Amino acid sequence: MSRGKTSTNPGPISRYLSAELKPIVRARTETQEEIAIAAAISTGQLADLLNAKKEFTVGQLDRLCYVLDLKASVIMRKAEKDLKERYVDGMTISLELIR
Secondary structure: OOOOOOOOOOOHHHHHHHHHHHHHHHHOOOOHHHHHHHOOOOHHHHHHHHOOOOOOOHHHHHHHHHHOOOOHHHHHHHHHHHOOEEEEOOEEEEHHHHO
């Protein structure tokens, strides 16, 4: 991965955030472009984040949640709870993989 770029293969937390935030963004009266501008994220980058094509950075999540009037800490706690890992036969397996 080159320096300064986010991954093009998002992990489970970024995929979870995408799934949670995309319907919230769509339900807003503002356009996705207006939300992106308010969150200081390019429109293309916001689309990639919401379509789980790129990983969220802490700053992006923080700014987007601020614009959407959400608490990033609440969303992250929910993600952690929903994606908790289980130990099976000495191996860590994400609940996401066994749902």
